[in-house]
Amino acid sequence: MSGAELFEGLFADVRVMGIFRGASPRETVRLCHAAWDAGVTAVEVPVQTEEAFASLAAAVAAGRERGRTVGAGTVRFPEQLRRAVDTGARFTVAPGLDLGIVRLSGEIGVPHLPGVATSTDIDTALKAGLTWLKAFPASVLGAEWVRAQLAPFPEARFVATGGMGASNARDFLGAGCRAVAIGSAFGDPEQLARLVDEGLLPAVGSRT
Template sequence: MATDSSFSWERYYQAPIVGIVRSLPLDTIRPITQVYQDAGLFTLEITMNTPGAPKIISLLRKEFPGMNIGAGTVCTMNDLTLALNAGAQFIVTPILDERVVKHTVARQIPIFPGAYSPTEIHQAWSWGAAAVKVFPATQLGVQFIKDILAPLNQIKLLPTGGVSQENIRSFFVAGAVGVGMGSSLLDKQLIEEKDFDSLNQHFIKIKGEIQDFIQS
């Protein structure tokens, strides 16, 4: 049973999409997070190369207790320490760093480390990854997910990079347990225009593409 401070797998599986927020100011991220939650999406990653990322994570944790708020682009132990001290409920990395993965696992916090090759994917899983972020998925495609899962069917894969409304369903059909989405989810034009009603509808449409794979 998840507590207020722990990652909620129940909420995650209600909408298995990790929204990636990068380089936006807090006063923009706040309304995005509200719209995201209103659309029935609950897992949001703030990248550590976003200015003021630890403060943003900490504030979102307080203001949106029903969300999973995590840290992305965690590349070093220093990044990890800052993220965990800010209250990040999950960790995402673009690379495979043994110390970062094992330390996070020891803290019983879900980590989605980035991996590319079958060897890296298996290594990340063996170190205790909650799921392995296949990155960049745009270079590998849906067939790669199928090919990996044929011999390594016990591993949970989270393709990230190049996932869009047009292809998101195909990744789930291939066996992914979720996806990471950045610019294709957080529409830059709608955000710049502060058209949060349209952004809400955009989120709902993307979630609708994977309705068959959502656990209610």
């Protein structure tokens, strides 16, 4: 399955990805279940530390039981990429665009979502065959940045990441993002309820 096919499927119905950084394996799994219970189909666990790989492994195991997709984030080096895939990550995410990581991802056969913050980043990624891109840091770039970049790059599929929550996710989706990555809301019942109220997550009765 290509990266475009995977991400299109993951965000076809619920346009929210959970992202859980720096939590223990137990807490990571708890947050993953909160996201899955809310209807989210994909979560990302950043792997910047040795402990983070343990959290990724726990999330992968929990996701396997529920038929959910788990990816690894903050993948910047080849050894991280290989280890994340060996741990069971179905996709990888990076804060920036590294064509070496893009090539290695293609060789391994794992979808990669690189971070972009400039027109040059976007153009380079698209020419490398990637259409799904991580707009990062989204809250700094702003929703108008997304709208402006989609004018010359209409084929780009942005996932807004960084500073996303119940207060601004709708703005980024309205500007043209295909999905938003949210973390803290899944540990906060008030934010979670607001995401439901905003129509970003399904109502309780419709969750699977």
